[in-house]
Amino acid sequence: MAWDTERTRQLLLDAAVEEYAAHGPEGARIDRVAAAAGVNKERIYQYFGSKQKLFVAVLEAELAKLASAIPLTAEQAMDLGDYAGRVYDYHLEHPRLLRLMSWEALQNLDEGIVAESERAAHYADKVAAVSAAQKSGAVAAEPSAPYVFSAVMAITTWWFTSPQLVRMIMAGAPGGTDKDRRAALIQLVRRLVGEAETA
Numbered sequence: 542m543a544w545d546t547e548r549t550r551q552l553l554l555d556a557a558v559e560e561y562a563a564h565g566p567e568g569a570r571i572d573r574v575a576a577a578a579g580v581n582k583e584r585i586y587q588y589f590g591s592k593q594k595l596f597v598a599v600l601e602a603e604l605a606k607l608a609s610a611i612p613l614t615a616e617q618a619m620d621l622g623d624y625a626g627r628v629y630d631y632h633l634e635h636p637r638l639l640r641l642m643s644w645e646a647l648q649n650l651d652e653g654i655v656a657e658s659e660r661a662a663h664y665a666d667k668v669a670a671v672s673a674a675q676k677s678g679a680v681a682a683e684p685s686a687p688y689v690f691s692a693v694m695a696i697t698t699w700w701f702t703s704p705q706l707v708r709m710i711m712a713g714a715p716g717g718t719d720k721d722r723r724a725a726l727i728q729l730v731r732r733l734v735g736e737a738e739t740a
Contacts, residue, residue, distance in 0.1 A: 681735030
């Protein structure tokens, strides 16, 4: 019977997402990934080469999913509040990506960043979309698009990257559900970028 290479590779990637999100690239264990995937650990080295290269593959795959799921065209950038809400929904459903990115940030970045040129081009497209929305008047012209996009991303991901601070800051505040946070996020982003409130 022929070995299903793609299926095996995907099983390993899926197991590795959990392992790296929980333990980071240094604390992750190849044997745990292999056991969770139900695959001989030698396959990991055959497909990926090393533990670090497996982390790179995991991060690339997860970033590609986000890029595909949450596009930002010039038209969509006219409502950055809606975009922030969509990004919030994605991270609520896929909490491991931001953990992986946090682990990445803790590494020695002098050795390079996973798929840096591709990711830079991806973000350049998003910044260009924001810039186009600014030129159309849908988004305030200042500050410049890179600052606006960075601020929107910071506000949106805060809920997931600093849950302990969110819990302390929001203690006793009315609401506090994911739905409440999403609604407040959209309102805050729209006010931040100067968009008109929509019904």
